[in-house]
Amino acid sequence: xxxKYMDRLVVLYFAxxxxxxxxxxxxxxxxxxxxxxxxxxxVVRDNPASFRCRAxxxxxxxxxxxxxGEPYQGTNVDDGDLFFLKxxxxxxxxxxxxxxxxxxxxxxSNNATLDVACEFVFLFNETGKRGxxx
Numbered sequence: 559x560x561x562k563y564m565d566r567l568v569v570l571y572f573a574x575x576x577x578x579x580x581x582x583x584x585x586x587x588x589x590x591x592x593x594x595x596x597x598x599x600x601v602v603r604d605n606p607a608s609f610r611c612r613a614x615x616x617x618x619x620x621x622x623x624x625x626x627g628e629p630y631q632g633t634n635v636d637d638g639d640l641f642f643l644k645x646x647x648x649x650x651x652x653x654x655x656x657x658x659x660x661x662x663x664x665x666x667s668n669n670a671t672l673d674v675a676c677e678f679v680f681l682f683n684e685t686g687k688r689g690x691x692x
Contacts, residue, residue, distance in 0.1 A: 589663030590615035596654060596670035601645045603674045609640040611667055613658030620659050626652045647674050 594612035601607040613619045621638035623630040633641045638658075642650055651674055656667045 585616060587616045587660075587662060590619040590658035590660055590665040592656070592658060592665045592667045595668040596640075596656060598671045598673075600673045600675050601642075603647060604644050607642045607645050607650075607672065609654055609656070609670055609672075611638045611640070611656035611658070613638070613656075613665060615658060615660050615662075617660050619665075622657050622659070623654060624657065625654050630654065642672075645672070645674060650674075 590613040592611070593614050594610055596609035596611050599607050599609070609623070611621055611623075613621060623632060623640045625632075630640070633643070638656060640654065640656070651672055653669050653671050655669050658665050658667075
């Protein structure tokens with residue numbers, strides 16, 4: 559009797575394992591969702607800066623950056639961060655956003671501005687009075 563039903567038990571056992579691996583353990587693919595948006599930055603001229611962007615997606619999304627609505631060819635580091643070695647007035651200021659894309663779709667982050675802080679110079683005028691110049 560035992561041997562008569564043993565082959566059926568073995569088949570049932572493997573069917574349960576196959577089901578649990580292929581259906582229960584299977585992770586569904588999904589389009590990107592931005593989980594960390596870049597934040598606005600004000601940076602002193604000639605200093606470094608970075609924007610951070612994170613997205614959740616399966617398969618993993620490719621992150622691209624845009625400046626003032628145009629694709630930006632900056633330095634992407636560490637899973638989507640945008641790094642500026644040296645921020646200058648004209649070249650880097652603007653409105654940035656990231657876009658995460660995989661074959662199921664894309665997601666766009668909120669806008670983040672990059673501005674250069676004003677530098678104040680303390681001066682003495684001809685009369686010896688102190689004043690500020692921007």
